[in-house]
Amino acid sequence: MPTKPDVTSAGAPLPAGEPIVAIRDLNVHFALRTNSLSRLVGGSAGSVKAVDGVNLDLAPGEVLGLVGESGSGKSTLGRALLGLVRPTGGSIRYRGRELVGLSESTMRPLRRNLQMVFQDPGASFNPSMTVGGAIADALRIHGLFPGKGERRAAVATALERVGLAPAGRFIDKYPAELSGGQKQRAVIARAIALGPELLVADEPISMLDMSVRAKILGLLDELKRDLGLTYIYITHDLASARFFCDRIAIMYLGKIVEIGPTEQIFEEPRHPYTKALLRAVPDPDPSRGVARDLPRGEVPDASDPPAGCPFHPRCSQAFAPCGWQARDLPMILEQRWTEVPPDQYADESAIAGDLTIEEPAPQVALVKPGRGPAEDLLDLLEQERRRDPDEPLWTGVVGMGVDGGAVRMEFVPRAVPRLLPVAGTSVEVSCHLYHEPVPEQ
Numbered sequence: 137m138p139t140k141p142d143v144t145s146a147g148a149p150l151p152a153g154e155p156i157v158a159i160r161d162l163n164v165h166f167a168l169r170t171n172s173l174s175r176l177v178g179g180s181a182g183s184v185k186a187v188d189g190v191n192l193d194l195a196p197g198e199v200l201g202l203v204g205e206s207g208s209g210k211s212t213l214g215r216a217l218l219g220l221v222r223p224t225g226g227s228i229r230y231r232g233r234e235l236v237g238l239s240e241s242t243m244r245p246l247r248r249n250l251q252m253v254f255q256d257p258g259a260s261f262n263p264s265m266t267v268g269g270a271i272a273d274a275l276r277i278h279g280l281f282p283g284k285g286e287r288r289a290a291v292a293t294a295l296e297r298v299g300l301a302p303a304g305r306f307i308d309k310y311p312a313e314l315s316g317g318q319k320q321r322a323v324i325a326r327a328i329a330l331g332p333e334l335l336v337a338d339e340p341i342s343m344l345d346m347s348v349r350a351k352i353l354g355l356l357d358e359l360k361r362d363l364g365l366t367y368i369y370i371t372h373d374l375a376s377a378r379f380f381c382d383r384i385a386i387m388y389l390g391k392i393v394e395i396g397p398t399e400q401i402f403e404e405p406r407h408p409y410t411k412a413l414l415r416a417v418p419d420p421d422p423s424r425g426v427a428r429d430l431p432r433g434e435v436p437d438a439s440d441p442p443a444g445c446p447f448h449p450r451c452s453q454a455f456a457p458c459g460w461q462a463r464d465l466p467m468i469l470e471q472r473w474t475e476v477p478p479d480q481y482a483d484e485s486a487i488a489g490d491l492t493i494e495e496p497a498p499q500v501a502l503v504k505p506g507r508g509p510a511e512d513l514l515d516l517l518e519q520e521r522r523r524d525p526d527e528p529l530w531t532g533v534v535g536m537g538v539d540g541g542a543v544r545m546e547f548v549p550r551a552v553p554r555l556l557p558v559a560g561t562s563v564e565v566s567c568h569l570y571h572e573p574v575p576e577q
């Protein structure tokens with residue numbers, strides 16, 4: 137098994153302080169499909185900003201955890217790094233070499249150095265090929281070990297290296313004949329057989345039995361030390377990230393919202409989203425129950441993210457400049473309606489209707505009532521403001537009154553937070569609680 141890859145100087149020591157991977161302003165936006173009718177009338181369906189303006193340096197030999205709820209863009213970022221999805225903007229440099237825009241044929245040999253381990257080991261192998269055959273095939277494709285005999289020996293070495301020993305017991309087995317843990321070991325064997333220096337491990341243990349998860353993580357840890365690997369470890373699971381990672385990047389709606397050394401993130405999380413994620417980690421002691429203190433509401437639609445800070449509608453510490461909009465109102469009213477008698481709910485929800493919103497100018501919204509005059513809707517909103525004056529949305533409302541048949545709302549100019557260092561720490565956070573908000577132009 138080659139431990140020192142020889143493609144594009146991989147494995148050679150990098151100058152001190154030089155990252156192995158440098159990602160700048162990376163975007164991966166997926167165009168939403170339009171139907172032919174909307175194309176005819178010039179309609180645009182917009183895009184999902186799966187990765188949106190990500191900057192990241194990866195030091196050789198480090199384990200960086202990408203953590204966040206489903207849909208935050210973790211897998212897309214990992215896949216973009218390996219050229220498995222095409223970025224729509226920005227740069228990914230591997231050992232100084234730009235990867236964005238490389239043709240598939242130029243990228244292919246580099247994949248020997250940059251390997252991925254996926255979540256589902258069952259889907260990672262062709263079921264009609266033996267495990268040994270699949271690993272040998274990967275070696276053959278990359279032109280390694282041209283002789284059949286030496287290839288089989290390299291496969292056996294890789295299998296034994298991941299704990300599938302003696303290799304003779306496993307090499308001619310079909311994937312279906314292996315347990316989940318054994319299959320994931322075989323996937324890892326295939327990756328390391330190529331002599332990579334960077335492994336993107338995308339939820340590598342989440343589909344495995346609890347009993348084998350720690351063993352697989354232990355194996356990855358051991359391989360990192362023995363083979364000098366660098367990892368990106370993608371997970372929902374903060375407990376495993378704490379065990380395994382040197383640094384953690386917390387992602388939300390395509391952006392990194394906090395990044396720093398693992399211990400600093402766990403000891404003193406700063407972004408309200410990181411705090412909420414950490415509070416939601418189940419306590420290992422079942423008698424103490426499971427914390428369910430997740431941020432309110434759902435993860436918003438990535439094709440139409442909230443203005444300002446994308447986390448603001450769910451954030452308990454949001455304040456005036458965070459990006460309040462009239463479209464945040466339904467969430468407030470829905471909360472109100474969980475606490476009022478049924479006939480009051482029926483009446484008020486008819487007044488509010490679908491809350492049709494127009495935005496004639498930045499920071500201005502006209503909200504149309506569902507039924508009756510705009511005065512009734514204004515009255516409902518004022519009542520709600522008096523009932524719950526501490527609700528963060530109201531900090532962003534500077535004016536509210538009737539304008540024609542609608543309620544006109546004016547909001548504080550919003551500011552988009554940027555990922556910036558927190559003084560005196562190695563942590564960067566993207567939150568107005570830590571840096572002076574700069575209003576949008």
Ligand SMILES: Nc1ncnc2c1ncn2[C@@H]1O[C@H](COP(=O)(O)OP(=O)(O)OP(=O)(O)O)[C@@H](O)[C@H]1O
Binds near residue numbers: 206209
């Ligand atoms: N090929 C695609 N076409 C369109 N949208 C996509 C595509 N791949 C991902 N997305 C969207 O991009 C966003 C980010 O998805 P991604 O899978 O990267 O998130 P994730 O954090 O890895 O989630 P999970 O933990 O569930 O895997 C989601 O809104 C997803 O629906």
